[in-house]
Amino acid sequence: MTHSAYRRVLLSVGATCLLAACASPSDKNITLAAATPDAVATAGPAVDLPSQPLRYVRTKPGCNGTCPKIEVDSVSITGEPKLNQLIDHALAYMTGVDPDRRGNYVSLAEYEAHFWATAQPRDVTILKARVRDVYKSVIAVELVSGQYLTGAAHGIHATQFLNWQRDRNRVLALEEAVLPGQAAAFDAALQRAHARWKAQQPDAATDPSSFDRMWPFQPSANFALTRQGVVVKYDAYAIAPYSYGQPELIIPYQELRGVLAPEWLP
Numbered sequence: 442m443t444h445s446a447y448r449r450v451l452l453s454v455g456a457t458c459l460l461a462a463c464a465s466p467s468d469k470n471i472t473l474a475a476a477t478p479d480a481v482a483t484a485g486p487a488v489d490l491p492s493q494p495l496r497y498v499r500t501k502p503g504c505n506g507t508c509p510k511i512e513v514d515s516v517s518i519t520g521e522p523k524l525n526q527l528i529d530h531a532l533a534y535m536t537g538v539d540p541d542r543r544g545n546y547v548s549l550a551e552y553e554a555h556f557w558a559t560a561q562p563r564d565v566t567i568l569k570a571r572v573r574d575v576y577k578s579v580i581a582v583e584l585v586s587g588q589y590l591t592g593a594a595h596g597i598h599a600t601q602f603l604n605w606q607r608d609r610n611r612v613l614a615l616e617e618a619v620l621p622g623q624a625a626a627f628d629a630a631l632q633r634a635h636a637r638w639k640a641q642q643p644d645a646a647t648d649p650s651s652f653d654r655m656w657p658f659q660p661s662a663n664f665a666l667t668r669q670g671v672v673v674k675y676d677a678y679a680i681a682p683y684s685y686g687q688p689e690l691i692i693p694y695q696e697l698r699g700v701l702a703p704e705w706l707p
Contacts, residue, residue, distance in 0.1 A: 490575050491519040501557045509560035511553060515570040518580065524605045527612070528582060532568045535586035535599050561591035573602070574667035577705065579613060580605040581665035583674075600674050600687050602665040615662040618705055626700045628660045631673055634690040635680065642681070656680050666705060670694055 495515045500508040515532070517525050533552040546552040556566060567587040574581045582603040589596040604613040619627050635658045639645045645652040659680055665672045671692040677683045694707050
């Protein structure tokens, strides 16, 4: 699934969450809140945001020997029930990498029931969420899904950022963060960041024309507002071979003056 498709879905899920279940948030509505935390911690030394890690590993009930498994390493952010529920919904949706195996689920509880009913013995789903940074009024959350299907050569991974506006209780989309008419300028700044990243890759330096032909630059709206700049992350195979993992590009804010809305600039 493309980043643009993820973005549309997550924004839609966010709107649904705010209008429906999230209107009266409770632990009953938040699948992840039912997990047993192994510790209480902040999101990290550089992020002053109280949160609670939510980690568990489950195997298919009643299964012996080699069994399907779900691993969750997520976070519950103190005082942000709507965001916590959106994280739950978004992680569940990110498991839909194979349309033939896609079930009717919008929460991790529903996905788990579908997974146990359809998974093969060596199937594993790994879902992660972490606070990437807190910048101005935005909590940047990084969501990661990894699925390892029986018989596949390697796992299928996807990453999606959520930029949660604390003062408005909603997700910030890229087209909202960028000034009107400046989408092309943002893509140009991202392409310059891509050129800097590519200059550090040995494969690209050895045979630039072949690398550019196989792995051309692609625009992306999968962004996170951080104190270091705007981070854009790609899935495997998007701009580099699988062995490169999920590349990250950083656009310094000084390159985005006149491009980003002034409220998002340092």
